[in-house]
Amino acid sequence: MSLKIEHFVIFLTISCFLSCRDVTSLAKIQGRQIGIEASIKASDSIENFVSPYRKRIDAVLDSALAYAPSTISKTDGKYNTTAGNLLADIVLSEAEPIFRSRTGEDIDFVLLNHGSIRSIISKGKVTARNAYEVMPFENSIVIAALSGKSVQNLVLYLRDYGVPHPISGLQVVLTKENEIQSIRIQGKPLNEKDTYNVATSDYLLNGGDDMVFFKDATQVTNIDYKIRNAIIDYFSKVDTITPDIDDRFYRME
Template sequence: MHSNRTMAGNKFYQILFLVAGLFLLTNCKQQLYKSGSAEFLTVSEEIAPDPFLDDFIQSYKTALEVEMNKIIGETDEAIIKSGPGETALGNLVADFQKEFAEQKLGQVIDISIINNGGLRNNLPKGPITLGNIYELSPFDNYLHILELNAEDVRALASFAVNRRILGIAGMSILAKDGEIIDIKVGNKALVEEKNYTLAVNDYLANGGDGMELLTQLPRLEETNILLRELLIDRIKHKTDLGQKITAKVEGRQKLD
C-alpha cells in the first residue's frame, strides 16, 4: 500500500509541475495579434496614368524600340515554317546553328537539329530587324553539343520521321510509310564504329518535345550561347559579306 501511495503522489506532482510549466509558457510569451487593412481598386481606362511612372517607362520604351528596329539583314522573300517536317525556316536555323558551332566553338558538327515549334515567327520579306529575331526566338534556349553513335543517329532519324517536328542540317532521311529507307550524314552512309556530334538547344537536349532519347547522350559542351544570339551573329556575318538571307525546302527529309 505504501508503494502505491508513493507512486500516486509522484504522478500527482508530475501533473502539477506540467500544468505550472504550461501556465508560465503561455503567460510569458509575447502575444501576437492580426492587423491589416485592404482597399479594392477598380482598374479601368478612366484611371489616368501616373505622370512620373509614365515618363520613366516611356524613356525605356523609346530606347527599346530604337534597338529592336535596327536592320541586321535582308531577304528576297519571306522564310517561313509551314507544314510538318522540313521547312525553309527550320533548314535556315539548323544551318546557322551548325555553322556557328563549327566557327565559334571549333567543333566539327555532323548534325544540327531545331524544333520547329520553338520558332515562333517567320522572317519577313525585305529587311530583317533585331526585333524580328526576338519574335522568332523569344525563349532562352542555349546551344549544346552532344555525342551520338550510329544507333543514336538511327533513333534520331526515326523520331524525325514519326514526329515530323524537326529542322535538320547535316543529315538526310529517306522514308516510306514511316519506315526509314536510307540515312546519310554529310552525304555519306552511317559508319557503325563512328561517333557523331549533334548541335541542339538545351530544351531538346533535356527531353523537351518528347526527345527523351537525347537525355542520356554524352554532353561535349553545354554553352551559355542563346539561339537568338547565334542567329543574330550569322545574319550579321552574311550581311557583312554582302549576302542576303535565303533558305528553301531542299528534300533533306523525304518522309512519304
C-alpha cells in the first residue's frame, strides 16, 4: 500500500514539474485601426439587441423638463452672459442646501469657467439632453474656503482674463479705467479678514484655466454632486428658464 502511495507521489511530482515548464508567454501584440464608416454594414443581431435601450435613453433625454422663451448663450455679453449666469445660479441654488446640511455653513458665491459651457440652449423645450450638451464633462462641485485676500486675487483674475467666467453671489464693478470700483459678496462689501466659501468645479480647484488662487484654499468640501446633475435637477424644478445679462459684473461707462 505504501509503495503505491510512493509511486503516486513520484508521478504527481513529475507531472507538476513538467506542467510548470510548459508555460507560454506573450511574444508580441499586433493591432490595426478600423475606421467606422458608412460602408460598414450594421449587424442586425446587435442592432436588435441595442434598439430597445437606445429608444429608452432617447425618450428620457428628450423629454421636456422646462421651456426657454429665447436662446441662452455664452457669447451674448461681454462681462456676463445668459448661459454663464444661468449655470452659476444653478450651482448656487442646487449645491447650497447640500453644503449647508453637511457643514452648517452657506456658500458665499460661485465661480465657474467660460470654456466649460459647450453649447447653447435653443429657444423651445429644454431637456436632459441639453444638460449633457452644455456640460459634457464629469466635473463635480466643490466648495473652497478662501481668504479675503485670495478673493481679491480672484477678482483681479476676472478683470484681467477678459472672458465672462460665470459668477453668482459676487458682484464686481470696474471703473472706466478698468480699475476695481467695488467688490460685493451677497450684497456686502468684501472684507479682507473674512473667509468665503466659493463653489467651483474640481477642475478649477486643481488650477484649471490658470485659476491658481484656489491653491490657497484653507479647506475644501466635495459634496459629491456633478454639475450636470445639478443642471438636470434645476430643469426639473422650473417651468420657464429666463436668465438675463445683469449687473453682477460690469464696467462703468
